Amino acid sequence: MSEDPLTRYWSILDGTSEPRYLESKCKTADADLDADTATLWKAHEQALRHSKCHGEPSLLDLKIELANRMLKRCSLCERSCGIDRTEGETGHCGVSETRISSEFLHMGEETDLVPSHTIFFSGCTFDCVFCQNWDISTQPDSGEWIDSATLAEVIARRGPQAGSQDNGRWRGSARNVNWVGGDPTSHISFILETLGKCSARTPQIWNSNMYLTEPALRLLEGVIDVYLTDFKYGNDDCARRLSNVENYTDIIRRNHKVARSNAEMIIRHLVLPTHIDCCTKPILSWIADNLSGVRVNVMAQYRPAHRAREHQEISRPLKPSEHREAVIFAKDLGLDLYD
DSSP, X not given: OOOOTTHHHHHHHTTSXXXXXXXXXXXXXXXXXXXXXXXXXXXXXHHXXXXXXXXXXXXXXXXXXXXXXXXXXXXXXXXXXXXXXGGTOXXXXXXXXXXXXXXXXXXXXXXXXXXXXXXXXXXXXXXXXXXXXXXXXXXXXXXXXXXXXXXXXXXXXXXXXXXXXXXXXXXXXXXXXXXXXXXXXXXXXXXXXXXXXXXXXXXXXXXXXXXXXXXXXXXXXXXXXXXXXXXXXXXXXXXHHHHOOSSHHHHHHHHHHHHHHHSEEEEEEEOOTTOIIIIIHHHXXXXXXXXXXXXXEEEOOOOOOTTGGGSGGGSSOOOHHHHHHHHHHHHHTTOEEOO
């Protein structure tokens, strides 16, 4: 039997490893935070690779500073709108200040993750015509503003408590913090600031469409414990038509490789009606050829939400036969699947 792809995640939960964000708070960044940005990025790369501890500023402090600078000419996602979000300007995602649609203990995630403390942000970098969270993703001003210190307190209250584990089950407390939306990419600065005020020994999950820029993804390195990714399309045409994004396959493949090189990973693929050959099979084949030690969820939950009925080929629910075909194909590739 192959090694569990979430070995380190489980070691955090059993107390033998630290969440990466806590490690980043201990690592020293040899930098003056008032230095120019290029100097700070060099210091960031050095701090990631070396283990000097307990000095100031920390690696996490440095990440927060770099994330805040990126907001001044926003380039967190690959749309790279270039607007100054610190002055209230908004780009494609529409996000100015961070707003949270909801936060709760989610029992409907993958079995390894539940109970999962899901924090749903408003706004998204994609325009998916079939979005099942369209009320969140298309309304970035909806939800509630909450300061990072208060959210850090909420995370501590929901996190694992003494005696909360009972024969592998968590009673009334979260196994992880699950940053989601919409999409969390527009909120990286806020997330890092929140973690800077946290001390909970809780693994961090990045639940995202993975349309980040390379610098944004570097900010997550050494912070995120598990990437819970959404791999939607097997070609650029479908991505452009159904989510209004360019250069999808190159960006998403690049980011999956980078993310997998520094953390554990669960990949979700929502099977779309009539998209088995153009999307599902190319995605699963690419995963099998390029990523090792990942767990894959081939999902059958598709329903024609939001504006899906404007597109004939996805205007109906997924057929059981389509999902079976996808699962059989994935099993034939030897992928580690969720039941």
